[in-house]
Amino acid sequence: MPDGILIVLIAGLVATACGLLGPFLVLRRMALLSDAVSHAVLPGIVAVWLVAQTRAPLPVIVGAAAFAVLCVLGIDALRATGLVASDAAIALVFPALFSLGVLGVTRYAAGIHLDLDSTIYGEIAFVPFDTVRLGGYEVARSGLVLGGVVLFNLLLVGLLWKELKATTFDPQFGATVRLRPRLLSRLLLVAAAVTAVAAFDAVGAILVVTLLIVPAATAYLLTDRLVVMVALAIAVGWVGAAAGYAVALPMDSSIAGAMGLVCTACFVLALLLSPSHGLLTRRWRRRRIVADAPLLR
């Protein structure tokens, strides 16, 4: 398989995994919590390296998920004191955990191929070189991992669709019919963290956060139906993956960055031109109404 197609496919897998979760996060006003969590998993990755000297996907995901849970619980505990607002709680916890990770890397794990640049920007260009043998075929390792994550997210969202939907739009109702809204929201964040970790390696933190928030926000401008929103979010992610790759090549710049930029461009288009919510469309419609109504002139 040509490297270019493989890179787009991998990014598309990340986009799918993120697109499944992103709409729920955006609708629950937890978009930034996902940003916080994806930064807070760094010490988990470092800790696994320090303890087990491994970068095998499974232990790394376990370690990172542990810190993701720590991050969410920490934010929740700070908020529960009633002394800090939730945005300040987020702003206190995740930089602290991220700092811990950065210190761990610079102090103890300098040799680890986890140089910070690539975790932040993502070096998706290296994806084709990292392969494992599977049934006689060379398969990209991150493709396998991300395939697993997509499957996991698909199962989570598919099996708990009704529950997630109910608690997203009406947590009180969810609580009265015993749907455990808090448990569900934590489950969602852990899934976001697992997705972030798996994708970290392939595409970098920045693209994970971008793909979790931006396509979902774009889709939110285009539809009022949750199923459609999820589908649109995944679609915008894929557009970002393909077009971003195409843009990055001639510019000789970060592929992950370009993919994020294309997603943002989609958001701007939706913001201006969405049929029902677009800023320009609304203005045109208003003008037409005025033009069509002689009494208003």
Add this chain to the structure above:
Amino acid sequence: MSELASEPSMLSTALGLPYTDAVVIAGALVLGITSGVLGAFAVLRRRSLVGDAVAHATLPGVCVAFLVAGMKDVPGLLLGAAIAGLVAALLMVGIERASRIRPDAAIGVVLSGFFAFGVVLLTHLSNSSDADQAGLENYLFGQAAGLLERDVAVMAGLAASALLVVGVLRRALTTTLFDPAYAGAIGLPVRALETVMTALLVVAVVIGVRVVGAILMVAMLVVPTVTARQLADRFPRVLVLAGLIGAAVGVTGALTATRGQLPTGPVVVLTGFTVAVAALLLAPGRGVLWQARRLAARRRTVRRDAVLTQPDAPVSGLRDRLVRAGLRRRGLLAADGTLTAAGRAAAAETAERRALWTAWLEHGPSIRLPDAREPDPTDLRGSLGDDAVAQLRALAAGAPR
């Protein structure tokens, strides 16, 4: 850099430290004061994370400034960072106002978009053969060791003008911060003042990004205010305290980092986090432990009163036993579980207190008080005065039940 370093510098002579240390510490000091004072406006308006997005947005600003100017000229780069940060902040407010996107998603989108743009520019720059761009990445994690005395001077100038603006506009800014509707009603230009506040936040971020880096900057905005808020109730005091705490955290962190040869940003942030958590737990009056202690004392009083008013009730549980033991020790309860003379007096006092409280709840609004303060429910007599208590008693006695 070399020719500057070789000259005896004013800063390092003044502080009696090696050049790099002196500059780093001065930088951290400036950053701490400004992010403390200016961060308070963001944190108290629940916009802490706007700072995060602004910090990420400075990256493309720096890159564009570098592309335009063609060199790492500090004031130029800071200007680029400031313009990009301001554009990002205004975009965020704009998206939030004009569409159905909620604040958190708006912050997320702007943050991702600007950062992606920055990363694209950065990699484009470093892949082009321009050698001078090395070090631009330090904007991500901060690189205090690379600071020059000149940079610190620029930062200090920016900080001083921002603080001056806060000083001049402090009343208008405070009113807008806590009650925008009232501010509008008395004729203050609310939109303009909010823009000024956003611009000040951008200044704080731009100063800090160089020292602690984009990703960690948000902590520097939040830590001082959260800590100061634990220690003070009045806004001017919170502002001043936040500045002092920011300075202390910045300098301590920077010193520790240089001594241990660790990156400055993470050490400063972890220092700040420790301070903030300590304040949240321990601050007198407002701290978590303090509140827990007060709650425990209140629970004890309730249990004690329960035993005093109903000494014959069957003993239930360990807590009850402990309370009874305590009462016995203080001579209020006899060995056989009946009240002693002192115990009866204490019980009467409790009953009297309860009767007064009931009377207050029922008739409180109809008595005249010298001031409008809420009385202390545990000591009505003390906080209301004997006159009011006599009135209450009369009302309670005369009222039909």
